[in-house]
Amino acid sequence: MTEISLEQIKEFDQGLKSFPAADVIRRAVSSNGIDKATLDAKAAINSQPVFSVEVKTGKVANQMASGRCWMFAALNTMRHHTADLFNISDKFELSQSYTFFWDKFEKSNYFYNNVVKTADLPLDDRKVAYLMQTPQQDGGQWDMICAIIEKYGLVPQSVFPESFDSSHSSALNRLLNRKLRKDAVELRALAAQKTNQAEIDEKIKELNADNYRFLSLVFGDPADVAHFDFEYRDEDKNYHLEKNLTPKSFFTKFVDQDLEDYVSIINAPTADKPYDKTYTIENLGNVVGGRQVKHLNVKLDEFKKLAIAQLKDGQSVWFGVDMGPQVDRETGLMDLDNYAQEAAFGIDVSLTKAEQLDYADSLMTHAMVLTGVDLDENDQPLRWKVENSWGEKPGKDGYFVMSDAWMSLYSYQVVVNKKYLPEALKTAQVQDPKILDPWDPMGALA
DSSP: OOOOOHHHHHHHHHHHHTSTTHHHHHHHHHHHOHHHHHBOTHHHHTOOSOOSEEOOOOOOOBOOBSOOHHHHHHHHHHHHHHHHHHTBOTTOOBOHHHHHHHHHHHHHHHHHHHHHHTTTSOTTSHHHHHHHHOSOOSOOOHHHHHHHHHHHOOOBTTTSOOOHHHHBOHHHHHHHHHHHHHHHHHHHHHHHTTOOHHHHHHHHHHHHHHHHHHHHHHHOOGGGGSSEEEEEEBTTOOEEEEEEEOHHHHIIIIIOOOGGGEEEEEOOOOTTSOTTEEEEETTOOSSTTSOOOOEEEOOHHHHHHHHHHHHHTTOOEEEEEOOSTTEETTTTEEOTTSBOHHHHHTOOOOOOHHHHHHTTSOOOOEEEEEEEEEEOTTSOEEEEEEEOSBOSSSTBTTEEEEEHHHHHHHEEEEEEEGGGSOHHHHHHHTSOOEEEOTTOGGGOOO
């Protein structure tokens, strides 16, 4: 063990006193905080909200105090498509509360199945501890929203609106997770008694019935929209009425996308994940029997080319990032030069993208939508237009500007139509995936 001596502390203090502008920096930071004190306004000059390729979009949605960014981002890409097909107002939204209900319901059942699967392991086993740490949460992955839609369809927000707890989910999560841990005690006890599978299945059915009642009282009963009418005026003020729709028929008519065509592409430059291979994550998902979470890892240049190809074709792109570092949430600027922290404090915090992942410094924490890109004369990206889901106050009416350098370091996932993949990647994408540990950073939920 290396001890810090008092003599070393005296030496450190002498170094502090000789540090340029130490008193000025201390006063600025103590009064304003690290971010504001080190904000460099010059970064905004190179990030003007002007883009050579831009997809038509509408009013930015607001996930409020919930962790549904992945869900909002996915439904935003779909509502852009719907608005174009049917000339619907930019205020039109698909019901995020409806998909949130089914995600909570299905995640609970997925948890039960994982509890039974790991019941022979001790509680201090890392997989069991990881499972119990967060039985379910708001976050998710692209394949998980697809699994919900493929099973339950979609409805417009007008027929299944937000509830208080869909927009402010902390109390809901605390209560549901406590219930799920209580349920885990019962399921592990049944498994320890060598109870047959039929009895365990019956217990899970009973627990799911409780969850359905609880969630219906919080969100509203999805059975109420098993059949519904959808009326709207288009942008030309023409009235439309579609009667007796189901969530699946609504999706088929008004979204009209084959979700099987869309695949997850990641850029994870770590030694354990060779490029042009596919990966999945153990115990990660929401719908038992539904779509598997699956990623194709590609080099950074290919990652960007695929996103650009889809944008050039007039379609927005779901993507996942680490939304913490070097982001000015007020101006909506995502730029590596936003804050001059290293210069201000005389420290070096630079890590490569691979080092960030390997040393638990970064992972995907947020999903948004790419809606534009500014390309130079060589067709290389300079900056990207980003539709967020934090309402219209941050950024420019809710839209952010991301420098290409920031994207290179902190973007981890895009979802694109597989028609844009070159033949070699199409072949690679259909491979059986390597299974990663539950805590692998590529299993992070946005």
